[in-house]
Amino acid sequence: MTDTATKTRAVTMAEAINRALADAMAEDDKVLVFGEDVADPEGGGVVGISRGLSTRFGDDRVRSTPIAEQAIIGAAVGSALGGYKPVAEIMLMNFSTVAMDMIVNHAAKLRFMTGGQTGVPLTVRMMTGAGISSGGQHGDYYEAWFAHVAGLKVVTPSTPEDAYGLMRSCIEDPDPCIFIENILLLAMAKGPQPDSTHRVPIGKGIVRQEGKDLTIVAHSRMVVEALGAAKALEAEGVSAEVIDLRSIQPWDRELVLSSAAKTGRLMIVHEATKQFGIGAEIAAVASHELFGKLKAPVHRVGAAFCAVPFSKPLETAFMPDAQRIADGARAMMKHG
Amino acid sequence: MTDTATKTRAVTMAEAINRALADAMAEDDKVLVFGEDVADPEGGGVVGISRGLSTRFGDDRVRSTPIAEQAIIGAAVGSALGGYKPVAEIMLMNFSTVAMDMIVNHAAKLRFMTGGQTGVPLTVRMMTGAGISSGGQHGDYYEAWFAHVAGLKVVTPSTPEDAYGLMRSCIEDPDPCIFIENILLLAMAKGPQPDSTHRVPIGKGIVRQEGKDLTIVAHSRMVVEALGAAKALEAEGVSAEVIDLRSIQPWDRELVLSSAAKTGRLMIVHEATKQFGIGAEIAAVASHELFGKLKAPVHRVGAAFCAVPFSKPLETAFMPDAQRIADGARAMMKHG
Amino acid sequence: MSNRYTPDAGTQVDIYRRMALLKANDERTRKLFTTGRLVSPYYSYRGQEVIPSAISAVLTDEDYVCTIYRGIHDMLAKGMSLKSLWAEVAGRVDGSCKGKGGPMHLTSLEKGVMVTTGIVGSSMPIANGLAWTAKLAGNGRVAVANFGDGASNIGAFHEAINLAAVWKLPVIFVCQNNLYGEHTTYEKTTAAKQIADRAVGYSIPGVRVDGNDPLEMYAAAAEAVARARAGEGPTLIEAMTFRFFGHVFGDDDSYMDKEQKKAAMAADPVPRFRAKLIAEGIVDEATLAAMEAAIEAEIDEAVEFALASPLPDVSELRHDVYADPSVIAEDSYA
Amino acid sequence: MSNRYTPDAGTQVDIYRRMALLKANDERTRKLFTTGRLVSPYYSYRGQEVIPSAISAVLTDEDYVCTIYRGIHDMLAKGMSLKSLWAEVAGRVDGSCKGKGGPMHLTSLEKGVMVTTGIVGSSMPIANGLAWTAKLAGNGRVAVANFGDGASNIGAFHEAINLAAVWKLPVIFVCQNNLYGEHTTYEKTTAAKQIADRAVGYSIPGVRVDGNDPLEMYAAAAEAVARARAGEGPTLIEAMTFRFFGHVFGDDDSYMDKEQKKAAMAADPVPRFRAKLIAEGIVDEATLAAMEAAIEAEIDEAVEFALASPLPDVSELRHDVYADPSVIAEDSYA
């Protein structure tokens, strides 16, 4: 798999995912799409990600389901075992908490527990993210949970191109993939529309901006904030390299470590709460592998340790942003 | 709260927990115990942890439930909101995957989401651990998931005394606590029977063995393996300090950091898979706080990245043990 | 419908008062959202006013209610303070949850509104726990669990009702069947001919009632509450209704049957009951008009109070996570 | 019970053959566990032989089965190879899962035994997915989801049956009601008078049958399978039975009603059906004795094969986690 994109007109991330689903369904009639409200009579998904699919590919392959996430993921596991390529939607990541058994005990483990007799090539789409005043049960990031579970792959695009390329890769992957969509990015992230051969390999990050003084690793919407911070820092003469992880499990150790080795300073940013988040794993690996070679301690930036708060000033303060990232970078620059 | 224990006759960890539940119920009639098979007609729990309680305190307060973990934890959340002190059992930690919504979206968050109007003083007991040939869905450690969720406390005793003291502290705590029991330790760990005033403060670790060359941090059954490794290392002239974390959320940063600062070398051991486990958080914090002060990179030891395998040689190789810990320590001693 | 549970004239007017409050409050809320003075997802309950108004008429302040994102009608009918509700919806420090919860997570301890959940189905297992404490304490309280038709297909529904039935808990499971779960129709998702039929599987009474008919709704609620207080266990009430403004306010309604929607709105239960009360001579128009004017004034005051209340300080992120904020490491906010 | 689905003589003998195999296999397994030659939790199905034996007589190798920790009877009745089963139970490389799954997680693709789960309730949602693929492919296959009476109280049961009903999936939900979930009785945990009653809530057929009566069980299974193959959707079968050796082998049975257990064991369905077949002249004793001897020999051979098979190499930890083992960082095994 190579990372290629042919650019044409600009699309949103929502449109890119929609296109990825449509192209995959057109190319492989084993691809199925289902979840709450996903078919056209129900609007093609709450934010329209699956719009047009049921009309084009039929009610057999594109189905709105009852509100029953265990049944949804169970149907995904079973249809994957039966040779299909299900793409199931859990509307918001917080709702995956009612389906964790199916994801963790079954989808993730069946290949191993059956000694490789079976595989579970499913993709689960989940939206999430704070910033839209939806309170404490609609915006959590649990990528750290999924990454901790052997057998799952986890991806978190920040651009339409990557969303397209990763979705196609997830669907073609022989193993279960968690595809995380930031609810703000779906409309906000715009970019060229990739052609149907575009794939982004799972496990490969990308340098979004080159720099030499420090490395900022981010994923999902935090890439936007990291780039904002990099811009502010540039004005101050600090050159930040920004890496978009794109995949969390597996994550691109080589890219992160070589960048951090180059700059000597590493920061990791995520919207999940900082404590026990994925930044901890990356910091632990980097501190280990680059022991004695870094100019400053690895710095982590994450959400505050609380539920997503409702009130706007609290919600804003809860989420990491360009300023907090830039502040962290400034402090790091005082080292070494 | 102070950490005190008056020693009398030796008890197993199972007996110590049983005693803690009984003493708590005797002292406070708001304490409730429920879960699958926990009442005496059903044997007082699959391994007898709640034996005698329903006979002594009545069927109102000690109840065997249907197999319905969402309903169990829901009843715990609701009864806690109603002013009671529920201790609910989820028989094995893997089964918490069907109740994660109640734990994460509700128990953990209600205090914050209600602006402190309510609190959810519940305790959830969960057994787990590999080593008894029960295969891929009965032995996972998910302490890293729970620790990542703001609002939960997580404890993992390794001795009967701590099990008693932590259970009493959890029941008295105003916030939801996850109490993790290693299935092998329940019978294997023996120690003095603490008296009814004994408490172990949540968030405080303990030095199980003093040492000066390196610090090994472990919890639950891995403390036993760490002590085994320390013994082997001692024979080779390496002095290992062994810290039993006892609490994961919050964890005892002060104790871990001061020990690591003293020895200059830090290793973290857990039975959960290494990737994205709690060792990552501890390694990240220690590498940050002790930047430039450590003699060797922080080393992590965890289970292999796969489901718990059934076949004995695989299951044995899957789990960290004294030898793997000692090997890691030997490699660390070559540094600095 | 048994005559045993017919509300007297005073109770009927009281039910209407709650309905009028709910209707006016929803109208005001939509107005403030439309003008952009408030911003957040809003799940209008307009059209579903009868259900909690009738139920609340048989409850005391001590009885418990658990409800959902579409639940402000349930809270207001139960008596929640308009001021602390509005301040919460506006995210202010005087909100019932200090602005931390918002419209989807309101709680009002004084009125027994214990939990408002954004997770489909999750009101039910928690209501069981509250009901259990009532039973243990022998204080005669009941717990009402509100949820939608869509929620009747999720696991928590099944687990909760079964547990309530085997433990004979004083819970009333109130399914507000508005025919849609988000954009999907009842028929597409629900195999039961009626949700009330599912009660058979738990050996408890299950009734489908016209949730827009205050007398029928009152009778069903009164009977269920009486059963619960008498220690006879839970009841499943399926209250048929309709939501006038879609799933979330601002939805387009392309997924809806237009005729069905038109008919439902034409049969708006609030003016209907108002007309009936007057026609039957139970109350006169002037009394109701005065009542409605008082409600508007009360809402005016609450809105004003809410918008004058300060926004919370960011230090609040550290509070109410645990009872003791000191357990959280300082750098958790870096 | 309709006459339409009476098994002919050959089928009755075939059902008995499966029952005899199951009984002999359980006896052998308990023996090896007792002597310590095998070590792991073992969930004996002894007493429940009729259910899968009768069901399997109406299935083809292509039909799917999902089952649970107490499920070796379901697999063997479906035709799973004794050798690969025994080698798996012994944790050997020739086991169907290379020793990685063990007795609680067996799979036999050739015979359609797709998933064996250790999580109560989880066989059902997965069976739906398999049934959906059969429907999509139009290949006429059905999926059987086995589970216990205790599992009928968990959320997955409800979600799965509702989905199967609205999607008219070719699934047969087989509740093997042995009156206990671990140590807790049906009555203490289950509000339904009979689990079959719950079918009403999904508008599907629900039948309670004597799961220890091969003819009644066969008829119910045949009817359900015919419905499923005809596109008429799922059926819920509650098959009444009893487990002779408790929840997990080695349990003390203090939680059980001794009289009930004695009576159930006295009514052991295997010798009962054997005697009936002979009494009715359907088959003679000598034929059955020869069949049973052949079964013992086959088991001998399988056990020998299993115990001669090597234990897996520890490098196997790195394989079958993902299709491509190289995605896992080397130091994940440190």
Ligand SMILES: Cc1ncc(C[n+]2csc(CCOP(=O)(O)OP(=O)(O)O)c2C)c(N)n1
């Ligand atoms: C477990 C879960 N899944 C999905 C959602 C998203 N969601 C929010 S409301 C809703 C529809 C619920 O319908 P219903 O129960 O009929 O209640 P109504 O909104 O009609 O009052 C859905 C699917 C959720 N909140 N929780």
Ligand SMILES: Cc1ncc(C[n+]2csc(CCOP(=O)(O)OP(=O)(O)O)c2C)c(N)n1
């Ligand atoms: C979700 C979940 N909760 C609890 C358990 C522990 N457990 C294993 S078997 C069992 C009893 C199941 O009873 P039943 O469904 O009647 O099946 P049986 O064992 O009688 O065949 C329980 C509670 C589990 N495996 N999964």
Ligand SMILES: [Mg+2]
């Ligand atoms: Mg609805």
Ligand SMILES: [Mg+2]
């Ligand atoms: Mg059973």
